[in-house]
Amino acid sequence: MRATVTVMLKNGVLDPQGEAIRHALGALGFEGVEGVRKGKVIELDVADGTTEAQIEEMCEKLLANTVIESYSIALG
Amino acid sequence: MKAAVIVFPGSNCDRDLAVAFEQAGFETKMVWHKDTDLPEGIDLVGVPGGFSYGDYLRCGAIAAQSPIAKALTKHAERGGFVYGVCNGFQILTEMRLLPGALLQNAGIKYICKPVGLRVETTDSAFTSDYSKGQEITVPVAHHEGNYNASPETLARLQGEDRVAFRYTDNPNGSLDDIAGILSENRRVLGMMPHPERMSEPSHGGTDGAALFSSIASGLVSA
Numbered sequence: 001m002r003a004t005v006t007v008m009l010k011n012g013v014l015d016p017q018g019e020a021i022r023h024a025l026g027a028l029g030f031e032g033v034e035g036v037r038k039g040k041v042i043e044l045d046v047a048d049g050t051t052e053a054q055i056e057e058m059c060e061k062l063l064a065n066t067v068i069e070s071y072s073i074a075l076g
Numbered sequence: 077m078k079a080a081v082i083v084f085p086g087s088n089c090d091r092d093l094a095v096a097f098e099q100a101g102f103e104t105k106m107v108w109h110k111d112t113d114l115p116e117g118i119d120l121v122g123v124p125g126g127f128s129y130g131d132y133l134r135c136g137a138i139a140a141q142s143p144i145a146k147a148l149t150k151h152a153e154r155g156g157f158v159y160g161v162c163n164g165f166q167i168l169t170e171m172r173l174l175p176g177a178l179l180q181n182a183g184i185k186y187i188c189k190p191v192g193l194r195v196e197t198t199d200s201a202f203t204s205d206y207s208k209g210q211e212i213t214v215p216v217a218h219h220e221g222n223y224n225a226s227p228e229t230l231a232r233l234q235g236e237d238r239v240a241f242r243y244t245d246n247p248n249g250s251l252d253d254i255a256g257i258l259s260e261n262r263r264v265l266g267m268m269p270h271p272e273r274m275s276e277p278s279h280g281g282t283d284g285a286a287l288f289s290s291i292a293s294g295l296v297s298a
Contacts, residue, residue: 014182016182016183016249067175067224
């Protein structure tokens with residue numbers, strides 16, 4: 001079973017890498033990109049029957065720093 | 077007076093910190109991250125700079141889950157002194173021994189240079205040998221030193237006089253120019269700059285030495 005965790009900086013937290021990507025896209029001639037946020041995707045191969053609550057605990061304890069990051073979980 | 081310095085895989089300022097502790101009069105032991113206990117009778121634990129666990133996942137995130145981290149939390153809860161520098165500061169925030177978090181520098185680049193700091197409080201064991209408002213020069217060397225905290229946390233830090241050091245010319249985008257903060261009981265200090273690299277004449281300056289002498293003089297007079 002696959003669990004996919006997406007971790008992003010919370011809205012309002014400055015994302016300098018996202019800004020740099022936005023500038024680089026503009027320099028390449030891509031117009032109209034008003035915002036870029038860079039996060040990370042963590043794929044977990046977990047035992048069948050693993051619950052969302054268990055993945056959530058992993059996120060709270062290690063995978064995300066909830067002071068500055070938010071996360072979302074997709075199972076299956 | 078006894079001190080310990082924790083060594084993680086990827087620490088690279090551990091020996092510098094141990095030298096600074098010893099010069100201030102501490103008998104200092106190195107403690108491996110896989111140890112589950114600190115040596116007996118430790119007054120002060122140093123969490124050094126470097127790149128613990130290669131900065132994987134987030135700076136300090138894996139170190140904060142290492143076996144020694146539990147012993148460190150107990151030491152802090154007992155009222156023991158804890159001093160985290162650079163990656164050590166990141167680790168202490170990941171452990172939640174200090175509030176907030178360190179983000180990537182606002183200018184994205186790694187910064188390695190001497191910076192000006194203002195001593196904002198002398199009401200701590202780490203800063204008592206400085207004078208309030210004193211300006212000192214200490215090097216920084218980091219990529220993730222941009223201090224961030226919620227408005228409520230920031231208000232608490234300010235209201236409780238827990239900002240120990242501010243940058244005189246903010247190099248990394250840190251909220252409220254914060255370079256170092258104290259815990260609620262004022263016995264845990266985390267800071268991004270490296271006083272241990274500016275604590276003897278051969279370093280090019282000695283502005284950092286008073287931090288280590290402060291802790292030592294506090295313990296001697298206690």
